[in-house]
Amino acid sequence: MKKKKIIVPLLLLLVVAVYFVAFYKDKNLRYIPENADTVVLIDSKKLMGQYLFSLVAHPSSWSGSDTKGKSSASFKDSGIRIPDFLQIFHIKDTKFSEWYSVLELKDSQKFIAFLKKKQFTDKGNNSFQKDQIFLMIEGGHCIAGSSDLAFEKIKKQLLQNTANHVWDANKFIQNTLGSISFISGQKIHNFSIELNDDEIEIKNNSNQEIFNSIASKIQKGNQFLELELDQENIRNFSRFFNKSIADSSHAISLKATANLEQINDTIISYEYDDNFNEVEKKTFQKITQPNYSIDIQSKDAGKTWAYFQSKKWINGENQFTAIPFQPNQISKSNSGVVIKSTRKPVIESPQLKENYILFRNNTLLYSSLKTLSNTEKRIISDIDYVLYGNKSQDYWVKIKAKKGDLPLILRW
Template identity: 65%
Template sequence: MNKKKVIAPLILLLAVTVYFVLFYKDKKLRFIPENADAVILIDVKNLTRQYIFSLITHPSQWGSKTKGKTSASLKDSGIKIPDFLQIFHLKGGRASEWYSIIELKDPQKFTAFLKQQKFVSKGKNIFQKDHIFLSIEGENCIVGTSGSGLGLIDKQVFQTSFKSILNADQFIQNTAGSISFLAGQKIQNFSIELKDDEIEIKNNSNPEIVNAIVSKLQQENHFLEAELNADNIKNYTHFFGVNKGDSLQINHVKVTADLEQVNDTIITYGYDDNFNEIETKAYQKIIQPNYIIDFQSRVPEKTWVYFQTKKWINAQDQFTAIPFQPNNASRDTAGIVVRSTRKPIQQSPKLEKNYVFIRNSEMLFSSLSTLSKTEKRIISDIDYVFYGNEAQNYWVKVKAKNGKLPLILRW
């Protein structure tokens, strides 16, 4: 038999197989309820291609078994791996409440997998482990960071006779993922790009603005730097549940903070055998910030009264809206300034930009005792987190420390 006649069909078959395994995607989004106001899409096949390419170009990882075990456990758990992982937030829900729906190949095998992972049955096919909740509905499973929306999602997605099906092209264009905000028929999309040592979320491809701001901030060497205008303040106050952002009358805020390890005294009282009161002192090291917050206001007097009304400033002129004490709040013709009193610091120069810059710190890492080993490893690998805004352009960058491996092989 002519070898060319055999090889040509094999190459064609291999090409078709590679296309369907790594490139062809079902773009129908069937699991986003009508009252979702934010959607995160993860392009699973895009990430798979990135992972394979990174693995091929880093032979030192060819013998690594860690990721193989993780992948194998998921493959054997009874779930279907989707082309697009659909994660959504429900209108009116808390900022921390996010949900997703996964299809099941074998519900019984998946239930066994949950027991193996130490999920606890809460009855009615609902399972919980820490802050993760699952509800198995036939051959589908609703996953969420809260149990409050499970019933509503089941009703809207699985018990509705007619449901509009969205298309992935409405949200994502050739990136590893996207986050989109929905307001009626209007959709505002932000791409999520996974690079060798950073993750970027943005709606603008121009990196010069971000690089210029970050370069200046890194020269100051503070743990936290932030500068926001009135529109950004309104967005932040709304995100944290302060819905009357306009009442603050603040048109600009500038924050500078550093971390310091201090000795904290714990005083307890007990009684001896004769019922005499005994004072006992114990000492522990805690992490506290030193900071200065400058609120610029159009009408400082009204802002001061509003802070007092909300009990954010007490009778001792301490700003109590943040848990880091002691501090002192004072006002002048430009606004209100809050300074930590234990170790005052100088405010860094204003850049007249909108940004939040958080630099990683060993002191911050050491205080996160409740995290798992994996979470601690990931956080310790981060160099800084940056948020920036200019007009209608937004950026979020999570920059990792330089390493021998790209993030997709590290994390």
């Protein structure tokens, strides 16, 4: 009887401990500024649970799990406190490439030692950098970002202001691995992020049939890039680059097709001989460039042409200079303008009257990205295609990986 009295409380304590370790989540998000316009959340416990389940289900990966285990352990021992929700945000009126996150530290000195081991450069004043990752340690916190331009503002707003706004995770994420949310005033538009065996999906609607119909129409081709966008989608995407271009160009639809080609590029330089005569020297290098066709339908082709001229995007030879890949030719018709590369003709994809952007993988793409690490190149080479689709108020992005023996969570 005494043993039973002891076992029952121990079991209850075990259940409570498992609940807090595996299921309980702190849903108070303290590290998102009020002027954030985009928020990405990753459910750390769900991610770990999915990883462990996949690991158990694929014994073939166990032999190679030692390295991953050591890497994971070293990260856990780095002095960082793993949050229940990793909070990544973009601040309004900053560059699209600027993303930030704030992490809590259990031991700042241990974290600094970890950064040195990972070959981060010490820039002084507790600031560190490696490639495009910037870090700043402030007391028991670390501000991380793809830029350091907003570090001081983030420090004042989130770390020095005791009355900063605390967000509720339920406003952004609902039982999914992750979410990406766009904030506009009081409105929050949420998109779920799901990691499957060989694909990542980002969507705001669970009705898969809408996007399966789009995917089935376009997956038969072999072009590197195919896209069709209506006026609203053009306006949405132009916000990332130039807020006024969509309206100023009077574009009502955009259709484009592109392929990649490797060509020999001639570099001309000059040297001097022993008599100080100038001697031309030619060298050759292989570069990757696209062959493309872009059809812009417009409400007023004349105004579209005039807008491009006002931006000095059309030169005297009717080349569209806003596209750096030359040579090309721009022409005007009653319905719009067409821009085509002239080096090699492109077989245009059929008109589908859908909103989509499809990038297919191509060895010429990642082989030319020399600045990427071997790991980044391996991940890119593993991708089959990236597809964006839109129908009314439903949006969807799929990153499809090539079929493999292991699910993505064990491959990447």
